[in-house]
Each structure stands twice: as C-alpha cells, then as structure tokens.
Amino acid sequence: MPYEPDLQRAAEVLNEGKRVAMLVGAGAMHAADEVVQVADTLGAGVAKALLGKAALPDDLPGVTGSIGLLGTKASWEMMKECDTLLMVGSSFPYSEFLPKEGQARGVQIDIQGRMLGIRYPMEVNLVGDSAETLAALLPYLKRKDNRSWRQKIDKSIQEWNRILEAHAHVEAHPLNPALVYHELNKRLPENAIFSADSGSSATWYARYLKFRKGMMGSLSGNLATMGPAVPYAVAAKFAYPERPVFALAGDGAMQMNGINELISVSKYWKEWKDPRFFCLVLNNRDLNMVTWEMRAQAGEPKFDPSQELPDFGYAQFAQSLGLRGVKIERPDEVGKLLDVALGADRPCVIEAVVDPEFPMMPPHVTLKEATAYVKAVLKGDPNAGEMVKDTLKTAVATVFKSKGRKGEE
C-alpha cells in the first residue's frame, strides 16, 4: 500500500484537474467498484487497455471503451483533451495515444514499481494493488461539481456508437466483417468468454463487442502472436466448462494452427458441462491486418504473393469432425445464421466469408469522413492508396514490432 503522503499528493493532482481521464488495464480487473467510484467523484471518463477489456462493463456511463489503433474515437478525444491522466493497472504500450507530454499531469497506480512512469511522465507514482489503492485514495478526493467534462465524454461515446453502426452497414463484397461483429454483439450470451487472434478480428473484438458484467476476454497482448484464439478458447473451456466461449480468429490463424485445435475440441467437448463453444472465422483469403499495415506504411496495393491465402471450408471441416458448421456469405443472412449457430447443441464453427478490401479505420475520424473513406476505398477509387496512407499514417502503431513493448524499453 502507498504511504499516506503519496496518496495525498496524488489526490492534490487529481483534485486540481478539470478534465480527468482514466486508463485502466488488466491490473484493475478486480477493482471495478473502486474505479467507478473514483471516476464518478472526479467526473472522469474511463478508457480500457485491451487486456483490461473486462475490467469494466461497457454499458456504464463514462466508459469510452478500447484505446489505441483498435480503440474508439471517444478514448482518443478524451486523451487529447484531458488535463490529468490517472492510469491504473495498465502497461498500455502505445504512448502516441496518451496525452502529449506536458499536456496533462499524471498519477499512476501499479503493483510493480518497474511499470510506473514508463509510458507517460507521471507526477505521482503509487505502488500498490489497484482496488486497495483506489479505496485508500477516495477519502482524499473532492467530488467535482462541474460535470461538463463527463457530459462531453458521454456525448462522444454516443457519436462513436453511431460511427460503429454506420460502418457496419456499408455494403461490402460479399460481406462486411463489421456487420458480422455488430450482429454478434446483439446476441452475446451472459458470462461469455472471448479470445481474439492477432489479425483483423482483434479490431472488431476491441470495438464492436460491448462487454457486460461477468464477461471475460483475452488475446496475445504484448507479444501479438498469431494463433492464440482457438487454444486460448479451449483452455477457457477447461477452466470454465459451464460458460459459453468464443474463439475469434482469422483464416490465416486457422490455417496456422486453429483447424488442428478443432480436432482437440472434437475430442473433448462432450466432457464440458455446457457445450457452447464458438469459433468465428473471418474467411477473407488474406493476411488482412498486415495487408493494411503495408498499405498504410507504403500507400501501395496489396502484394499478393506474401498476403494471399488459399480458400478452405472451415464450416465444412467442422462438420467432418462431428461439430456444427455454419457458413455466412450474405448480409441478409447474418442475424439468422448467427442465431442458428448460437443455438447449436455442440461446438460450432461460424465461417463468415468477408471482404478483404474493407478498410481498417483509425479511431480519430468523424462519421462523415469515415463513411466517405470506407466507400472510396471499397469502390477502388484511384486515390485510395494515398487516402489510406494519409488516414492511417498517424494511427498505425507498431503493433507487430518489438519497439515499445513491455520489458523492451
């Protein structure tokens, strides 16, 4: 636990701030009540680092959701406009999505001293457990009477939700991947657990799935390796056999190891108390996330020899193992087929044949810009390459490069 004088110094900084932003991560997983109380007292908004997606339900006021390249516009705006940052239990590595140095005063709480002050120059660093430290800090905090900052954040969250909805309904060929996740989000079972792979699925997972209390989720955090979705989901099923589990994967990850892991699922599923195990595969015949990274960096068209993948019948393969398999190929069947899949009496592979040209989107564009950009890219606008480069260049964090990762500073 931090010393009293340190708690007082932290409270001074937070009490003086007029626009407080919180960033919480996996280290705040058991501190939801304390985070909510502190945020409410300070009139703050709360963004979540990706491994901390389950730390706070997305339906609470002031929760801006994910942050970073895969994050929300609401988190981006909050970080760009705040005057104080309170970071709790997070190693969020992409500093370019935090306030600019000098813009905000900072307080950080982490159980490991070596994680303090490495992402942002913090004024007060508190070594301690997030729940205990926030609870000890609360009595020193003054409730902010002016709630306009928090109201602004709530408006920004609503605008972001409109962007998500608009994106999901842009026509794509044969299918818009955002629509699949948008529809899935409407159907998430209680207490579900999710694992996402390192590909475009991570983006849709981060943005479209709104976690409710009791849900859990993970991915390959700092390493960002391909292949974890199905094995993580199998592990989750052994740890929590009574809960529905979703593996969210790309076709590249499935061809790497996911389809093999389905053989394990076919061997073990009858031992699980609740057979609900879903593997959602985005079949885009492409190593899509890297294709977009390359386009963003070079403004060049896709380099087929390194990026293209052969087609494969993922749903059919599941059926050959005695599992269920559902293949979605048209927008009008997304909801209906998701309902069929989610009602399956055994593990089910949901194969969605999606458009690899559907562009990756940085978090900081307006609804109008975003929709115009998506449509131009999908139509093959001759200037699309330059547009992609311009739109993404400030946002493409070096997700798959070692720079800035935990322990490698």
Ligand SMILES: Cc1cc2nc3c(=O)[nH]c(=O)nc-3n(C[C@H](O)[C@H](O)[C@H](O)COP(=O)(O)OP(=O)(O)OC[C@H]3O[C@@H](n4cnc5c(N)ncnc54)[C@H](O)[C@@H]3O)c2cc1C
């Ligand atoms: C394709 C891909 C893209 C990604 N893009 C993004 C992105 O856009 N945005 C994003 O956020 N992430 C992204 N990530 C993940 C990112 O690389 C990091 O892994 C993630 O941001 C870290 O989340 P975290 O800080 O919640 O978790 P961790 O890295 O696990 O950090 C948890 C921190 O909490 C501390 N802690 C632990 N227990 C306690 C306790 N009881 N009390 C206090 N402190 C404690 C730990 O010491 C640690 O510092 C991406 C990953 C992939 C695979």
Ligand SMILES: Cc1ncc(C[n+]2csc(CCOP(=O)(O)OP(=O)(O)O)c2C)c(N)n1
């Ligand atoms: C082991 C490993 N190899 C390569 C990469 C680089 N990489 C990250 S995402 C990605 C493409 C993923 O393709 P896919 O699984 O089809 O998902 P998509 O983005 O197409 O949805 C690649 C090659 C990585 N992160 N890990």
Ligand SMILES: [Mg+2]
């Ligand atoms: Mg793919």
